[in-house]
Amino acid sequence: MTRFLALLLLLIAAPACAQAPSPYEKFASDNYSDIDAGVAGLAASGDPRAGDILAALSDGRLFYRPADKTLFIKQGPALSDARTGAPAPADDGLKLVRANTRIRRAIEAAQGQLNLASPNAGRRREAADAVFKARDVAALPALDAALARETDASVKRTLTEARAAVLLVKPGTSEGDRLSAIPPIQARGDGDAMGALRGLSADPSEAVRAAAAKGIAAIETKLALLNAAQNVWYGVSLGSVLLLAAIGLAITFGVMGVINMAHGEMVMLGAYTTFLVQELIRAKAPGLFGWSLAISIPCAFVVAGAVGVLIERFIIRFLYGRPLETLLATFGVSLALQQTVRSIFGPTNREVGAPAFMSGAFDLFGLSVTLGRMWIVAFSIAVFFGLMFVLRKTSFGLKTRAVTQNRRMAAAMGIRTPYVDAMTFGLGSGIAGIAGVALSQIDNVSPNLGQSYIIDSFLVVVFGGVGSLWGTLVAALTLGVANKLAEPYFGAVLAKIGMLVFIILFIQKRPRGLFALKGRAVES
Amino acid sequence: MARTRLIDPKGWIFLAALAAICVIVPLLNLGFPPGSALHLPTYLVSLFGKYLAFALLALALDLVWGFCGILSLGHGAFFALGGYAMGMYLMRQIGSRGVYGNPILPDFMVFLNYKDLPWYWLGFDHFAFAALMVLAVPGLLGFVFGWLAFRSRVTGVYLSIITQALTYALMLAFFRNDMGLGGNNGLTDFKDLLGFNVQAQGFRVSIFVATGVALAIGYLIARFMTVSAYGKILIAVRDAESRTRFLGYRPEHFKTLAFTISAMMAGVAGALYVPQVGIINPGEFAPTNSIEAVIWVAVGGRGTLVGAALGAVVVNYAKTVLTGVMPDAWLFALGALFVVVTLFLPRGIVGTAMEKFGGRRAAATLPPEPEIPPQLAEEGQGS
């Protein structure tokens, strides 16, 4: 207990700390109690070198010279003075400062307290958080001291929470203090806060128990909402992936009526294009790596689009009006493309790197949002509206719609329908390639990449209503969110199976999908 | 009324050829000792038996695709379900000879800490029950799925897509350990069937012959269906579904019946396949397998039955040879086959032969090849 008392004294006299007698001599001892006291003293001293000294002690690199009780830190073969950090000559007469379990625990606590006094606000908050989680009664004095001098509001809040949590477990806290400790913890509102309040279930005071129960209920509600919101976000994220995979298909299948089973392979080609672009950048211009995805997008569009145009010109063109035959022929193409990529790049996964802006996460009102996912959501929405713009507002889009609505009339008006067919198919395939760029960030880039998306993509388009871009958007998001909301209850596989069964049944009910086109032309 | 004969010349050729290999293959295997130039190794007998099982699957697919225009991309599901029903029987026959020696529970269940046999395994220790399930499970699924889809008039590519989704969903389900059907590894390490050791030469030959007989029976059933008035209506439904409604027919009834029978045939094919390859796992549900079966039918000639069986054997033989010689080339070859057949040989081998040698009339009931894409001639019926 000496340690705490000493600490308490020292902390209360915080401004005087720097002038207090040096704790360093305490280390020059074989007595664990002395060393313990030294650790406590060092923690309270606020000495900027305290962290290094404690780390050295913990690692068994702290030595003392019995003659003058000077402390040294050994770093490899080099020796330095612990207090000043200045290099010191080698000395054979040094003795190791030993640490046992008790000392180690003291070091951990001290390190936490040192952080409470750190000039960095982030470190202080982390330290306060650590105290909250550990609910270490020993840290109470340090907390009080830190609270007294804290100026940053958010750190202050965390410190208050930590102090409240510690008060709750500290024996002998008065009922009034216990009661007033509950609201800050409830306000914190996470799993740890709930744990802290659960500890009060055996509290002798009924008022405290009731307040704690109320606090727990409030936190539970908040957590449930947060959890749901988090799942919705995951769902939106999954939905945007589905949208990316399906949106090219919404053109080739939805607008042109062509069943392209090689659609997934267009996505795969886009992903491999990204891989190649990155390899090239790594080899030739490493500085551009941050731009690798931006550079890959047009490349993937061109590669996949060109392959699409080739497929249209050499195969699909001869099969218009025979959807089932188109399905089989393009499936053959998909097999050949997969094998081609497998022969060139090998069957194993290829590593596609993430530029800095894609990695990391941030916290949004308690939701954890990974940057990579956020960019994919944004990207898929951008692609969607870009495509919408091309189809609605450009002359190419006008021609495409004209050809799909009445081919003969369009031809009679001078539109080169074969050209429009090829370009439309190329557009759909190119967009699949762009999707591949995004998917390379979240999925394994392997020859089978496309296969895993093809069934989902078709279902999204059919569910949304063939020919309706909005339908594809709504379908992708609905399925994504529904899938993620179901996952916690049924597990990922069952949720997926449930989604498939749902769509199979839904198509029975509405064979034309959510946003069906009406009218006589569609019926025949 | 001049009726189409149940067995036409190509049918006789087919049945005769089938009878011949059912005699010759056992003879070459059992009649000549190993080492003799004429000896046929047992593993080849099982390989041929596998081809015949695939031929039955192709026949089942042709019944629905060739005669009623239902391009099922999920027939592998029925095949696999039949296979699982047989596999469950074979698992129960292992008894206490498994690694863990549990007389009731198959090894994988002991491994996964099952206490009791799940309810759906009950009865599978009886061959008769398992045989019934080989027909009933695929049949029931085919009936329910077909009835729902055809009643709602889901046709064409929509139907193809949801059949694919069906087999995909089943694949995911069967991969789960909780399904109680061996998960990833499926069912394997079979010991005996009806008391015969499944590894024994005699058994291998017998099951080969049984598969040949099943194929012949399947052919006769399919043929009986398609030459009857029922088959004519089926073809009418394929070519002009809405017109048959105005004649008072309910296409969904005709399609559901054909789909159910076809699913059962596929189930039998799967059940005969499993003892010959010694394993059934969820990979059999993979959508790719189902699509591959479609190309067998396309190669042989859809709407010809005989062609479907022939196509299955030819394509699978090519697969065996090619994957042996240069494994990388097989997928290229298969991919090219899909493209070439759809573009240049839409009637398949047998269909093309029928057109060439049998004339216009012989080929009349084959699925039509639209000369002008409907998109190009889209006035339709209404005004």
Added chain:
Amino acid sequence: MSMAETLPPVTQQGLELGPANRKKTTGALLYLDDLKVTFDGYRALRGLSLSLDRNEMRAIIGPNGAGKTTMMDCVTGKTRPDTGTALFDGTHDLLKLDEPAIADLGIGRKFQKPTVFESHTVADNILLALKGPRAGVASLFGWRNRVEAESIDEILTVVGLLPHRMRPAADLSHGQKQWLEIGMLLAQDPKLLLVDEPVAGMTDAETEATAILLRTIAKDHAVVVVEHDMAFVRALGCRVTCLHEGAVLAEGSIDSVSADPRVVEVYLGR
């Protein structure tokens, strides 16, 4: 395959309509009242009403888009009107039945574009149309497999296709397909025949023969004929209804209708 199919149509109908509606509300064979159909904002029928007696023949004329085919679609169950009444034989609500059920009541249809089963021979086309049980299992083992050639040949003789009986229907000329479809209607032996443009693509002699055939059929069947060929309509010698913009414009004898100034204005031309 299902119970419903083997039940007589009236029972099936009675179950759906309930006792209150079973009473005959009209003596007409076909009674249409205030039918309205909208396609994507386009009003194809705007309150069409029509009544047809037993064994009556009626010719329907009118410009393109007048709603002639849409009317037939409503009667045969292909299109569901937004509102209106369509009764057959006074008791059957056609708007609650689907195509096969309506065909089963005894309403047969010939399409504007001849729609026959092209893969099948001419004889098989007739075979499939022959009146009789329509169930799946019945067709697998039943009566339709044992139909005598004579009963089919009889019909083929009437429509003049006997020499072509074993040819695939796809090989027939346009006019012959029209005749085959009429033959299929005969085989169906319905109470009411809806015939959409039966003489399009026929020579004058064939047109004349068709008129005679339809008049023969009309002796014991009700027939509705949609046609543009006024000479043919005149040859039918029946009441004429002129449709315009989804409603009846004029109705009466051929002479009175063709003299009607509104009909002349919108359809016949001055």
